[in-house]
Amino acid sequence: MERIEAITAVHHPVRRRIYDYLSLHGDTQVTMLARELGFQVGSVSHHLRMLKRAGVVEQAPDRTGDRRTSWWRASRQGLSWSADDFSDSPADALLAREAERANVETHVGRLRAWHRRTAPLPQWSRAAFSIDTVAWATPDELESLSAAMTEALRTWQAGLDPEREADRRPIFVFAHGFPTAP
Template structure:
């Protein structure tokens, strides 16, 4: 089970962007993060310290050996949790619900931004996808699907050779599975 501190830390909008950036680009210097995310260095440093306290990022050695610069790396790539994990604490349940809403808003905002962009590149437009399915399942079977999707995405991510000279762009993949009625 995730700690509530980690869940609330990563679902702050700027911290989510930092975690996503480090997940894509790996170990990064604070000034590079600030420039890429169009933020002040002090603000990025503050958010990195909050993420560090939650165990989501950690300080890294400067690859050049210069001890005057601040480098950071992610400690993990995936967060899996449910609001129900915090049913014993009303305060934590409230925080988890807020983080859940923030996560859904982030996902929908990214999808909306993609659609608003006009999708001018035909190859990327053909590659982008949307999928949904309606089926009968038990809670155990839905949890099994969640694990299988996570494993599939991890396998796919590891299969990509980023040093082969092929043009790549950051891509965002998300799926939701939940009980419903037709």
């Protein structure tokens, strides 16, 4: 089970961007991180400390040997939780539900940004996808689907051709599975 501190730390909008950047780019110097994300160095440093306290980022070795710079990296990839994981603590359950809401807003915001783009990206437009379905399942079967999709993404990532690095752009993949009514 995820710790509520990790969940709430990552779902602050600035910290989410920092965490996602570090997850994609690996070890990054704090001033470069601030420049790339358009934030002040002091603000980024504050948010990095909050993420470190939550256990989702860590300081990385200084690649330059300068020792005046601060390097960081994600210490884990992804979070998975349900507000129901925190049913024994109403306060934590409320925080987990708010993080779920923030997570969905992030997902939808990224999808909206993709659809609002003004620059044509023909290759990427053909490659982008949307998958949805309705089906019958038990809670155990839905958990099994989640595990299978997580494993499929990990297998896909592990099989990427390292020779194609220059062709790559960051992508965002998300899926939600939940009970519904037609």
